[in-house]
Amino acid sequence: MIDQRVLPSEFTHIYLNSPQAVSDAIRDMAVRGAPAIGVAAAFGMALAALNSDAKSVKGMKEDLDQAAEILGKSRPTAVNLKWAIKRMLSAADNDFQNTDDLCEALLSEAKKMADEDVETNKKLASFGAELIKDGDTIIHHCNTGALATVDWGTALGVIRMAHEQGKKLHVLVDETRPRLQGARLTAWELSMYGIPYDIIPDNAAGYFLSRGNVDRVLFGADRVARNGDVANKIGTYMLSLAANANNVPVYCAFPVSTVDMEIKEGSQIPIEERNQDEVLDLEYKDQPISPGNASARNPAFDITPGHLITAYITELGIIRHPFENELSQFLKDS
Numbered sequence: 001m002i003d004q005r006v007l008p009s010e011f012t013h014i015y016l017n018s019p020q021a022v023s024d025a026i027r028d029m030a031v032r033g034a035p036a037i038g039v040a041a042a043f044g045m046a047l048a049a050l051n052s053d054a055k056s057v058k059g060m061k062e063d064l065d066q067a068a069e070i071l072g073k074s075r076p077t078a079v080n081l082k083w084a085i086k087r088m089l090s091a092a093d094n095d096f097q098n099t100d101d102l103c104e105a106l107l108s109e110a111k112k113m114a115d116e117d118v119e120t121n122k123k124l125a126s127f128g129a130e131l132i133k134d135g136d137t138i139i140h141h142c143n144t145g146a147l148a149t150v151d152w153g154t155a156l157g158v159i160r161m162a163h164e165q166g167k168k169l170h171v172l173v174d175e176t177r178p179r180l181q182g183a184r185l186t187a188w189e190l191s192m193y194g195i196p197y198d199i200i201p202d203n204a205a206g207y208f209l210s211r212g213n214v215d216r217v218l219f220g221a222d223r224v225a226r227n228g229d230v231a232n233k234i235g236t237y238m239l240s241l242a243a244n245a246n247n248v249p250v251y252c253a254f255p256v257s258t259v260d261m262e263i264k265e266g267s268q269i270p271i272e273e274r275n276q277d278e279v280l281d282l283e284y285k286d287q288p289i290s291p292g293n294a295s296a297r298n299p300a301f302d303i304t305p306g307h308l309i310t311a312y313i314t315e316l317g318i319i320r321h322p323f324e325n326e327l328s329q330f331l332k333d334s
Contacts, residue, residue, distance in 0.1 A: 001013065001014055001016060001025060001030065001031050001036075001040065002147065003030045004029065004030060004031065004032055004147055004185060005028070005029060005030050007147075007184055007185055007188055008184055008185075008187070008188040014030055016040075016043075016044070016047070017047065017051075018044075018047055018048075018051060019044040019045070019047055019048045019066075019067035019070050019071055020070055022040055022041065022043065022044030022047065022071060022074075023044065023070050023071050023073070023074040025040070026040060026041070026071075026074040026075055026081070027074050027075060029179065032143075032147075032148065032181070033143065033144070033147060033148020033149055033220075034078040034079070034080040034081075034148070034220070034221070034222045034223075034254070034258055035080055035117050035121070035148065035149040035150065035154070035255060035257075035258075036147070036148050036149055036150065037074070037075065037078050037080055037081050037084075038078070038080030038081055038083055038084035038113070038117075038257070039084065039110070039113050039114050039117055039150050041071045041074070041080075041081050041084045041085055041088075042084045042085075042087070042088050042109065042110040042113045042114075043110045043114075044067060044071050045064060045067055045068065045071065045084075045085060045088035045089075045106060045110070046088070046103075046106045046107045046109075046110045047067075048063050048064050048066070048067030049063070049064060049092075049099075049102055049103045049106045049107075050103055050107070052064075052099070054099060055099070056099070057096050057097075057098065057099055057102055060099050060102055060103075061092055061102075064088075064089065064092055064106075065089075068085045068088075068089060071085055072085055075272055076270045076271075076272050077222050077223055077231055077269065077270060077271060077272045077300065077301050078222040078223060078258075079222070079223040079224075079257075079258055079259075079260040080222075080257055080258060082260075083257050084113065087109070087113065088106060088109060088110070091105055091106060091109040092105070092106060114150045115150075117149055117150040117151070117255070118149075118150050118151045118152055120255045120257075120315040121149055121150075121151065121152035121153055121154060121157050121255070121315075122152055122157075122161075123315040124154060124157065124158070124253060124254075124255060124313055124314055124315045125152060125153070125154075125157035125158050125160065125161035126161060127313055127314070127315070127317050127318055128155075128157075128158030128161065128162075128218075128251065128253055128313035128318075129158055129161040129162040129165055129167075130318075131158075131216070131249075131251060131311070131313070131318070132158065132159070132162035132167060132169065132216070133167070133215065134166075134167040134168055135167075135168055135169075135215075136162075136167070136169055136170075136215040136216060137169075137170045137171075137172060137213060137214050137215050138159060138169060138170070138171050138172070138214070138215065138216055138217070138218050139171075139172045139174065139200075139205055139208070139209070139214050139216075139217045139218070139239065139243075140155060140156060140159065140171050140172070140173055140174065140182070140186060140217075140218050140219065141174045141176060141182065141217075141218075141219040141232070141233060141235060141236055141239055142174070142176045142181045142182055142186070142219060142220065142232070142233035142235075142236075143156065143176070143181040143182060143184075143185035143186045143189070144156045144157070144186075144219065144220035144253065145157065145160070145185070145186060145189040146189060147185050147189060148185075148220070153189075154220045154221075154253040154254055154255070154313075155218045155219050155220045155251070155252075155253040155313075156186060156189060156190075156220075157253070158218060158251075158253055158313060159171060159190075159195065159218065160193055160195070163193060163194075163195050169195060169196070170196045170197065170198075171186075171190060171195060171196070171197040171198075172197070172198055172200050172205070172208060172213075172214065173186050173187050173190070173197050173198065173199045173200065174200060174202050174205060174235065174239070175199055175200065175201055175202055176202065176233060176235065177202055177235070178278045178279045178282070178298065179278060181233065182199065183199050187199055202235050202238075202239075205238075205239050205242055206238075206242040209242050209243055209245075209246040209248055210242075210245075210246055212246075214243075214246075214248050215248070216248060216249045216250070216251060217239060217240065217243040217248055217249070217250045217251065218251050218252075218253065219232055219233070219236055219239070219251075219252060219253070220232060220252070220253055220254055221252050221253075221254040221258050222258070222301060223258060223260050223263070223269050224252075224254060224258050224259045224260065224312075225259075225260060225263040225264060225265050225266050225268065225269060225306075226259070226260070226261050226262075226263060226264050226265070226324050227264060227265050227266075227306055227323060227324055228306030228309065228312065228321065228322075228323030228324065229265050229266025229267075229269075229303055229304065229305050229306050230252050230266065230303065230304045230306070230309065231266060231269045231271070231301045231302070231303055232252070232301060232302070232304060233300070233301060233302075234299055234300060234301055234302050235302070236301075236302055236304050237302040237303060237304045237308075238302075240304045240308040240309065241308065243308075244308050249310040249311075250308060250309050250310050251309070251310060251311055251312075251313055252304075252309050252311075252312050252313070253312075253313035253314075254312070254313075254314065255314065255315055256314050256315065256316060256327070256330075256331070259327065266303035266304070266305065266306075267303065269301075269303060271299050271300070271301050271302070271303075272299070272300040272301060273297070273298055273299050273300065274298045274299075274300050275298065276295060276296040276297070276298050278298055279296035279297075279298050280294060280295075280296050306321065306323055307321075314330070316330040316331070316333075316334050317330060
């Protein structure tokens with residue numbers, strides 16, 4: 001996997017050889033982005049089988065259950081993690097003749113999920129690009145590109161697709177504190193694609209929106225509730241409020257695997273609170289930014305109510321409100 005902790009100064013890979021190593025990489029955000037987390041977890045499950053010393057299919061399935069518990073605790077908010085583990089356990093829930101067959105089935109399923117993610121993102125990007133007009137200036141929050149997926153990306157994939165269609169675009173990249181996924185990762189990807197951009201402080205988004213400098217706002221999702229409420233990187237809620245106050249359309253892009261139909265509304269989505277050091281261990285001109293005895297709160301995500309979102313971009317098409325009814329119809333038709 002690409003080690004996202006050291007970009008853009010370094011492009012390097014980490015090699016993960018056990019479910020615990022995959023879990024650690026997800027927790028430490030070497031691997032991040034809901035789709036990437038999901039597929040990484042799938043390969044973590046395959047590793048559990050490949051590394052198992054069990055002599056029987058039953059014993060190997062017990063090892064898979066242990067791996068599922070380890071991987072499932074990596075991070076709590078992105079539903080793709082749970083979705084991927086559940087799908088891998090389902091693939092193991094057959095009558096296999098021997099452990100080799102079980103290993104092969106799991107590795108095949110993980111590879112299939114990786115391939116599906118790329119195709120899903122391309123479909124999603126094609127639908128989303130229809131909403132982007134030539135000459136648009138877009139605010140993008142966090143990182144939703146190829147780094148956050150197996151390839152191509154979700155919200156940033158939409159921007160990339162529109163660019164490859166020949167549309168002239170400009171992206172205002174929210175820096176996305178405290179880990180700066182926008183300034184470090186999205187800006188790096190946009191540079192690779194040759195898409196013009198400016199990095200802006202997160203708290204400058206309202207300024208540009210109020211001056212009429214923005215045509216639309218675009219971001220991804222880590223979990224979507226049944227009613228269309230969205231859990232996404234912290235700052236998404238404030239950005240959506242500012243966009244609505246200035247009549248700028250807000251689009252949220254995600255694969256339908258990110259929808260958690262067991263969650264009725266956003267308030268039920270668990271929000272990860274990360275270590276306060278991510279907020280406090282920063283320096284300005286070689287000086288700490290806060291007093292030595294300071295404490296901090298560091299929620300990684302917030303909830304954006306569905307009524308603040310103009311439309312949802314998925315691989316099935318553009319979904320509008322009422323979200324739950326429209327999604328059910330899309331799923332039925334697909």
